[in-house]
Amino acid sequence: MRNISDIIEGYLKSIIEHEDNGTAEIKRNEVAEKFQCVPSQINYVIKTRFTIERGYAVESKRGGGGYIRIHRIQTNSRKELVDHILDSLQEGASSVMTEDIIYRLLAEQAVSKREARLMLAGIEHAAKHYPLQERDAIRARVLQAMLFSLLYEQSE
DSSP states (O other), rough: OOOOOHHHHHHHHHHHHSSTTSEEEEEEHHHHHTTSOOOOHHHHHHHHHOOOOTEEEEEEESSSHHHHHHHOOOOOHHHHHHHHHHTEEEEEEEEHHHHHHHHHHHHHHHHHOOHHOOOOHHHHHHHHOOOOOHHHHHHHHHHHHHHHHHHHOOOO
């Protein structure tokens, strides 16, 4: 059975998909009321499920007329997607961040399911033998190498 976060995520994604511009503008309290949950649950879903790594940009305006706007980041090509991801890896990559990036690559059909599984396994295996403080840098370097390989494959 799906939990409330999964249901809210699905609802927000359906709004985004039905909009021509790929943007959903919501009022947190209205969505919370719809799902009979606390507004902080909506914040949690947006913060964890609508990240840059997953291909979303979020902006908000507080106050009485406030809103939360979730925009799907569209890329025009596989190369543009990979370049965008490579830029985001300059400061390292947490385990969650690398998973989100790989799932985005899979969702946008830049990699196959098999490639995604191999990437996830390879990144975690490479990082697990290093001290905690070094793992983010190792994950980022391994993922960058994999992404450069994808770009090279595409240009052949």
